[in-house]
Amino acid sequence: MVATAEIHPTAIISDGAVVGAGARVGPYCIVGPNVVLGEGVVLESHVVVGGHTTLGARCRVFPFASIGQPPQDMKYRGEPSRLVIGADTVMREHVTINPGTESGGMLTSIGERCLILAGAHVAHDCRLGNGVLLVNNVVLGGHVQVEDNAILGGGSAVHQYVRIGRHAFLGGMSGLEHDLIPFGMAIGNRARLAGLNIVGLxxxxxxxxxxxxxxxxxxxxxxxxxxxxxxxxxxxxxxxxxxxxxxxxxxxxxxxxxxxxxxxxxxxx
Known part of the structure; x- marks a missing residue:
């Protein structure tokens, strides 16, 4: 269903997809049959959105991002897991985000007003709160939890099942394999706690x-x-x-x- 949206003639919108009012789907985008694009969503160009994926109102996705494709998990057997992304979240070029798996509750979720910069990856079953910032090339392993307003610096990598508290800061190029407390600041490989995120506070x-x-x-x-x-x-x-x-x-x-x-x-x- 497409309601008063702007669809480029080269875009492919599968039967069953829902495209909200005021949405704009640019050149060469592909939208799968189980996708819901909220009101005012913008897919700039060459964006692929698949799976059982919902993009909230006014989300914006930049070229060559791949959203909702099958999880990169050897245990995944095609179950209809979901990806839900909140309103006003921005996904820049080459971002990849996968839906959940059976072992993780069948859901990957990203909150509102998040900014996910170029080349970042959000793996299956991750849970991101509101206002999270993932700088370029951040890699989140499966089942990672990131609470509201946390910032992850460029090139940082987070081990699966790690929790990152609200307003925490992870320095660029860090490898985090342990839970990072709310308001904490960590840096290094492997990352160690380096005080509180006073600047963020x-x-x-x-x-x-x-x-x-x-x-x-x-x-x-x-x-x-x-x-x-x-x-x-x-x-x-x-x-x-x-x-x-x-x-x-x-x-x-x-x-x-x-x-x-x-x-x-x-x-x-």
């Missing part, structure tokens, strides 16, 4: 008092004394009224398939 206008509380909590969490679980409990008790700190505590307590990214110790230096 300031850009998002978090109050100074909350930033100071996060700094104090960070020092407690990654001190040398006791176990991490003990330090998490200490921080939870010491900062009962600090919502940002409690968010970090919740992230650490919820756990995951990977261990937590920590700072480089004196013994490791």
């Amino acid at each position: 300031k850009r998002h206008a978090f109050p100074r008092e909350q930033i100071h509380a996060l700094r104090k909590a960070y020092r407690m969490l990654f001190a040398d004394e006791g176990t991490l679980a003990e330090r998490v409990d200490d921080v939870a008790r010491s900062f009962e009224d600090e919502a940002l700190v409690q968010g970090v505590v919740a992230f650490l307590r919820s756990g995951g398939d990977r261990s937590v990214c920590t700072p480089l110790s004196a013994a490791d230096a």
Whole structure:
């Protein structure tokens, strides 16, 4: 179904595809039969959108991106898994995004207002929040979770099943194989925690008092004394009224398939 959309004569829109009002499909684009393009979506040119894929309103996809093609997973057997991308998300040239698999809940999801720059790859069963920025050539393995407003620097790679907390920052060319706490900053190969993302906190206008509380909590969490679980409990008790700190505590307590990214110790230096 195509409703008052602008379709270039060289584009191929499969029967069954839904193209929302005001959408624009440029030259040589291919849209599969189970695709839904929301209102005002723009496919610039030479874009392929396949699978059971939904692009939210005003998403914009640049040339040679491949969205919704089968997962790059040897266990995938053609099950009708989905890819859902939120409104106002931009995907630049040569971006690849795969739908989910049976082992990951049959869904890859990307939130609203994300910016995915040229050459980045989002693998099967990833979950991205709102406002996430993936700089050029970022690679996300399967089942990665990236929370709201996180930034991943150019050329960085994230191991499968890793979680990245909200407002976290991963430096360019880093290889991250452990969970990165909310508001944390990591860099290196393999990446280690390098403090808090203070620049990001300031850009998002978090109050100074909350930033100071996060700094104090960070020092407690990654001190040398006791176990991490003990330090998490200490921080939870010491900062009962600090919502940002409690968010970090919740992230650490919820756990995951990977261990937590920590700072480089004196013994490791």
